[in-house]
Amino acid sequence: xxxxxxxxHRHPDAVMAWRGGTPVRVRQFLGEVDHVAGQxxxxxxxxxxxxxxxxxxxxxxxxxxxGRISLLPSSQTPESLRQMxxxxxxxxxxxxxxxxxxxxxxxxxxxxxxxxxxxxxIPQIDSDQVIAQLFTSGSTGMPVPHPKRWGSLVRGVQxxxxxxRVTREHALVGTVPPQHMYGLEFTVLMPLQIGxxxxxxxxxxxxxxxxxxxxxxxxxxxxxxxxxxRMLLAEQxxxxxxxxxxxATAPLSQNLAVAAETCFAAPLFEIYGCTETGQLASRRTxxxxxxxxxxxxxxxxxxxxxxxxxxxxxxxTRLHDDIELMGAADLTTDFxxxxxxxxxxxxxxxxxxRTSLAYLNHQLNAIPGVRDGVFLPPPEDAADAPENVxxxxxxxxxxxxTPAALMQAxxxxxxxxxxxxxxxxxxxxxxxxxxxxPRQATQNLLASQRAPNTDAIPS
Amino acid sequence: MPDTNQELQNEVAELVASALNLDISPxxxxxxxxxxxxxxxxxxxxxLEVALVVSKRFGFQLRSDDADNTRIFSSLASLTxxxxxxxxx
Numbered sequence: 053x054x055x056x057x058x059x060x061h062r063h064p065d066a067v068m069a070w071r072g073g074t075p076v077r078v079r080q081f082l083g084e085v086d087h088v089a090g091q092x093x094x095x096x097x098x099x100x101x102x103x104x105x106x107x108x109x110x111x112x113x114x115x116x117x118x119g120r121i122s123l124l125p126s127s128q129t130p131e132s133l134r135q136m137x138x139x140x141x142x143x144x145x146x147x148x149x150x151x152x153x154x155x156x157x158x159x160x161x162x163x164x165x166x167x168x169x170x171x172x173x174i175p176q177i178d179s180d181q182v183i184a185q186l187f188t189s190g191s192t193g194m195p196v197p198h199p200k201r202w203g204s205l206v207r208g209v210q211x212x213x214x215x216x217r218v219t220r221e222h223a224l225v226g227t228v229p230p231q232h233m234y235g236l237e238f239t240v241l242m243p244l245q246i247g248x249x250x251x252x253x254x255x256x257x258x259x260x261x262x263x264x265x266x267x268x269x270x271x272x273x274x275x276x277x278x279x280x281x282r283m284l285l286a287e288q289x290x291x292x293x294x295x296x297x298x299x300a301t302a303p304l305s306q307n308l309a310v311a312a313e314t315c316f317a318a319p320l321f322e323i324y325g326c327t328e329t330g331q332l333a334s335r336r337t338x339x340x341x342x343x344x345x346x347x348x349x350x351x352x353x354x355x356x357x358x359x360x361x362x363x364x365x366x367x368x369t370r371l372h373d374d375i376e377l378m379g380a381a382d383l384t385t386d387f388x389x390x391x392x393x394x395x396x397x398x399x400x401x402x403x404x405x406r407t408s409l410a411y412l413n414h415q416l417n418a419i420p421g422v423r424d425g426v427f428l429p430p431p432e433d434a435a436d437a438p439e440n441v442x443x444x445x446x447x448x449x450x451x452x453x454t455p456a457a458l459m460q461a462x463x464x465x466x467x468x469x470x471x472x473x474x475x476x477x478x479x480x481x482x483x484x485x486x487x488x489x490p491r492q493a494t495q496n497l498l499a500s501q502r503a504p505n506t507d508a509i510p511s
Numbered sequence: 512m513p514d515t516n517q518e519l520q521n522e523v524a525e526l527v528a529s530a531l532n533l534d535i536s537p538x539x540x541x542x543x544x545x546x547x548x549x550x551x552x553x554x555x556x557x558x559l560e561v562a563l564v565v566s567k568r569f570g571f572q573l574r575s576d577d578a579d580n581t582r583i584f585s586s587l588a589s590l591t592x593x594x595x596x597x598x599x600x
Contacts, residue, residue, distance in 0.1 A: 255575070256555070256559070256575040257559065257562050257572065257573050257574055257575055258562075258563075258566075258572065259572035259573065259574050260574055260575050263574075279556065279559075280559075283559050283562075283563055286563055287563070287566060287572065403556045441556055459549075459552060460549060463548065463549070463552075468548070468552075468554035468555070469554060469556060471552060471554070473532075473533075
């Protein structure tokens with residue numbers, strides 16, 4: 053049985069996090085992990101909703117050392133949380149908020165801090181231990197679990213850190229929550245596994261991001277998304293120094309990448325990956341559009357599908373993007389190179405958050421009073437940069453429902469980013485004899501609806 | 512409400528509607544209805560868009576560690592008040 057340490061810091065007084073302007077040292081972290089692990093309720097499944105990234109890291113580590121599994125659903129709507137309870141009836145929620153609004157057994161992150169141990173011992177974790185289940189929305193209405201083993205996660209983040217040249221000297225600010233794969237890997241596990249420091253905040257506005265960065269010593273790394281990066285650069289004045297930029301969740305335009313590198317005088321990398329596999333490949337966007345896989349990660353085409361395997365990936369995984377492999381798909385080379393041409397037709401990515409139209413349609417049609425309904429992706433517009441956010445449209449047949457009631461029912465079920473804008477009520481959908489919706493007929497209906505309609509969003 | 516605040520409120524409503532590409536006219540935004548979630552249905556991405564146009568038009572930046580942050584976006588009227596109190600241009 054092989055095992056890997058919980059954290060890679062070399063000294064008990066090394067800084068592993070920054071809260072406000074205050075450093076948190078390894079001995080304090082290990083003391084708190086022990087303290088929290090000893091107080092957790094008996095359930096074996098944990099929904100870690102801590103907003104403070106340091107609290108999240110402590111609760112995650114406490115769950116790991118006590119053999120618990122963290123559940124990370126793709127959204128936190130009431131319906132998603134009920135699904136987590138169906139998946140694991142013993143699940144409880146760890147929160148550091150007074151009013152979580154969550155209808156699950158709650159464990160409040162303890163305010164009191166234990167004394168830091170004089171000679172802390174870094175726990176060793178079995179490489180085969182499943183420490184988390186990350187969920188994708190699937191296509192049937194039931195979320196699909198993806199078990200994550202400790203060894204695979206650690207190998208993945210170490211390979212990513214090496215590629216991006218992140219060192220133990222770095223301190224990281226993340227604008228993404230730690231409750232999804234990208235945030236978990238790059239804002240929590242990576243700093244823990246290379247012995248770097250994470251910023252406890254989850255800054256929201258550009259001004260918050262600037263303050264969080266200024267809290268940190270250099271070199272600083274910003275882990276963000278195309279969307280947050282665009283907002284940050286739009287506030288050109290008084291940007292603090294950043295030494296390394298990382299973007300993921302959706303492709304970045306060349307223009308924005310060049311602007312970011314010029315503005316910060318720092319390299320910008322993008323990571324490509326998915327919930328199923330975690331990170332897979334990277335590119336220095338200003339150097340070109342071609343992605344290079346992480347060491348020993350290979351891609352192989354089988355008919356229409358591209359599969360990823362090797363490296364930290366435990367089992368060959370089918371990718372859901374339209375990928376063009378470059379050169380010979382030769383397993384004797386260390387890397388594969390490819391171009392990304394967007395998502396498959398059923399998949400949507402709104403402001404970096406992904407789901408499938410099938411899932412959204414399932415949720416829409418499960419609402420009492422909805423006789424028929426369909427979500428439509430935003431129109432393709434090649435001139436529009438990918439970091440600009442466009443929304444979904446829904447056509448729905450629900451004569452007994454008001455727009456407000458239907459929106460409220462949807463809000464219970466799907467992430468706010470996927471709520472339709474506009475939501476259009478129609479008498480019937482143009483289904484053909486086989487029950488399918490021909491694209492052209494749907495587009496015609498949409499065009500006829502859009503022209504005169506000005507009251508699509510209910511007030 | 513004084514006329515100047517009513518004018519500002521109209522201006523803010525227009526900014527919100529145009530920044531977010533909402534399919535409604537600015538005067539359809541109810542002054543006291545929530546902007547977030549239920550009500551107008553804005554989400555966190557929208558709030559960032561609004562923050563950006565507010566900073567460009569009124570010369571100050573929104574911060575989320577502002578204790579009043581949830582109150583600021585509780586309605587068009589409260590957002591207008593916050594802008595009136597903090598604007599530098």
